[in-house]
């Protein structure tokens with residue numbers, strides 16, 4: 364499987380030196396490059412023991428701690444990853460990229476923490492929030508079972524929006540951020556239950572805001588083979604309905620629905636703090652300079668098509684479709700990436716589907732099935748998919 368693409372660092376957020384075929388040739392001379400190579404090859408235990416030796420010998424080696432954090436994160440040991448990133452931050456508190464990674468990892472349920480506590484207040488948690496909390500705990504309970512060195516397909520599921528960015532809001536008050544989180548957690552759990560061939564990571568596990576840069580950083584942190592973002596947008600045309608799967612538009616054009624979705628999503632993403640890293644002068648510009656923007660466009664489009672075909676007609680009145688869209692989010696991710704509009708909160712029929720817990724479960728099951736098709740297409744993953752999927 365062509366899983367271990369070379370990690371090319373973006374100029375604006377570079378924390379680790381670039382690994383290129385040329386620098387691999389020099390890896391023997393640079394233990395950190397060797398460690399990076401081990402991480403890319405899925406040999407986390409070897410990478411961790413090597414990096415630990417380096418940090419013991421040189422406790423001020425910021426890059427070694429950052430790499431150690433990446434190795435732990437990819438081996439699915441978030442607490443150790445967080446500790447390593449925090450060690451790097453003590454050496455260099457100005458490293459905002461590592462701080463962002465630490466913040467992402469700090470969302471994980473840590474001992475003594477309960478998400479319900481910070482809700483509090485007289486309103487309490489909504490039904491979706493309670494369901495999301497239960498799913499989050501079930502997901503976290505299944506973590507830490509990755510077979511070391513087996514090199515599973517690495518899936519990063521991104522629940523759209525979060526925190527003050529609620530996303531679209533339907534006529535009944537259903538919020539996109541809650542729908543996205545519920546679908547993300549349920550899809551993650553169904554895939555997690557399919558066997559050891561897929562390592563599942565989530566950008567957010569709870570109701571927290573994430574900038575586009577942070578979401579892109581998650582794809583990078585976990586070495587994503589697929590970054591899959593879940594949404595239920597609100598567009599002007601209330602008749603738009605169905606499941607739409609978009610890859611990044613790189614000059615092939617976009618249809619009216621794609622334009623409407625990109626318009627809605629880019630506006631909200633632009634209002635999120637941290638967006639300055641993307642756009643003209645940030646991440647996106649760095650990727651354009653490096654010729655990287657859209658280098659996974661072909662693969663992303665193929666994955667979107669597989670998901671669309673696997674999903675079929677689905678529960679919505681509209682047929683949906685597969686296409687490309689000029690979504691800022693997709694251009695912030697340097698990995699194969701698919702944006703899913705799983706119905707539209709601007710359509711009352713779609714909203715009723717999304718408000719129904721059973722039909723959300725069915726949707727998550729359909730998404731999980733499609734993702735497992737992608738894993739098979741990529742030449743890896745579980746040969747024996749759970750019959751319930």
Ligand SMILES: [Zn+2]
Nearest residue numbers: 523530594595
């Ligand atoms: Zn959205």
